[in-house]
Amino acid sequence: MSEHPVIVTGANGQVGRRVLRAWRHEAPDFDYVAVARQAGPDWQAWDAGQPPVVSRARAVVGLWGVCFGTLEETRVNLDLAQAAQDLAAATGADRVIHLSTQSVYGRQCQNAAEDQAPTPANPYGTAKAEMEExxxxxxxxxxxxxRVANVIGADAISRSLAGDAPVVLDRFADGSGPVRSFxxxxxxxxxxxALVTCPLDQCPDVMNIASPVDLPMDAIMNAAGRAFEWQDAPAGALPSATIATDRLRASGLxxxxxxSAEALYRDWQLHAD
Structure with a gap:
C-alpha cells in the first residue's frame, strides 16, 4: 500500500459496498483504506473521533450518511460531513468527496442545474442542503x-424491485409514468x-452526477422483467424529477x-450483494 492511500468512509452502506465492489471489478490507480463503524470483509472498524487508521492520506471519500428519518435524524449528515473534513485535515488529505443528493432541489427538480437555489421538500433533502451550506x-x-441522482441498486425503485410486494407506479393524465435521473x-x-486523482484545481465545488439520459421508471421495471401495476397519479405527484448534466459533460471526468434501462439493470446486478 502507498504511503498516502484514500480513506473511504461508510464502506458498509448501500452505496459504499457497491462502490468498493465496482473498484474490485475495475481497480483504480490508487490504494485505499475502507472504514465503517464495524469491521467487515473489506473494511476496517473506525468511527468519527477515533485516531485515523492511517497517518497520511491522499483524499477522503465520504460515502456514509442517513437517508431516512426526521429532520433531526437526518441532520447527522452534517456531523458526518464535518467528521470527514476533520479526518482529511488530520491526515493531510487535500480534498474530501461528499455525496449530496438531487433531493436538495425538491419539487423544482426538472432538469435542475447546480446554480439553482436548493428548495428541498423532505427531511433528507433539507439536511443535505444544510450540509452543503x-x-x-x-x-x-x-x-x-x-449531487447524486438515484443510484440504481441503492434507491427506492431498486428496493421495490428486490422485494416481494406488488410494484405500483403512478400514471399521469397523458398516460406516461414518472421519469427520473439515474x-x-x-x-x-x-x-x-477521477476526482480523487485529478489536480485539485480541477475539482468542482458542486456537480450533478447522473446519466445524460433520463428514464421512465417503467422502463427500469421492464428491463428487470418485473411485473407492475399502474395507478392514477395522486395530486402533487411529480411526473419528472431530473437534473442537468451539462457541467459533468463539460468536465474532463x-x-x-x-x-439505458437495460444497462443500468445490468450494472445493478453486477454490483449486487
Whole structure:
C-alpha cells in the first residue's frame, strides 16, 4: 500500500459496498483504506473521533450518511460531513468527496442545474442542503459536493424491485409514468476515482452526477422483467424529477456509460450483494 492511500468512509452502506465492489471489478490507480463503524470483509472498524487508521492520506471519500428519518435524524449528515473534513485535515488529505443528493432541489427538480437555489421538500433533502451550506464555508481541505441522482441498486425503485410486494407506479393524465435521473454504480465509482486523482484545481465545488439520459421508471421495471401495476397519479405527484448534466459533460471526468434501462439493470446486478 502507498504511503498516502484514500480513506473511504461508510464502506458498509448501500452505496459504499457497491462502490468498493465496482473498484474490485475495475481497480483504480490508487490504494485505499475502507472504514465503517464495524469491521467487515473489506473494511476496517473506525468511527468519527477515533485516531485515523492511517497517518497520511491522499483524499477522503465520504460515502456514509442517513437517508431516512426526521429532520433531526437526518441532520447527522452534517456531523458526518464535518467528521470527514476533520479526518482529511488530520491526515493531510487535500480534498474530501461528499455525496449530496438531487433531493436538495425538491419539487423544482426538472432538469435542475447546480446554480439553482436548493428548495428541498423532505427531511433528507433539507439536511443535505444544510450540509452543503456548512461546507461552503470551508476552504481546506477542499470539499467536493456531488449531487447524486438515484443510484440504481441503492434507491427506492431498486428496493421495490428486490422485494416481494406488488410494484405500483403512478400514471399521469397523458398516460406516461414518472421519469427520473439515474446513475449506475460503476459510473459513480469511476467519477469518484477521477476526482480523487485529478489536480485539485480541477475539482468542482458542486456537480450533478447522473446519466445524460433520463428514464421512465417503467422502463427500469421492464428491463428487470418485473411485473407492475399502474395507478392514477395522486395530486402533487411529480411526473419528472431530473437534473442537468451539462457541467459533468463539460468536465474532463469519465462520462456515464450506463445510459439505458437495460444497462443500468445490468450494472445493478453486477454490483449486487
Amino acid at each position: 456548512m461546507l461552503r464555508g470551508i476552504h481546506a481541505p477542499k470539499p467536493v459536493i456531488l 446513475i449506475g454504480i460503476a459510473d459513480l465509482a469511476r467519477i469518484i476515482a 469519465p462520462q456515464p456509460r450506463a445510459t
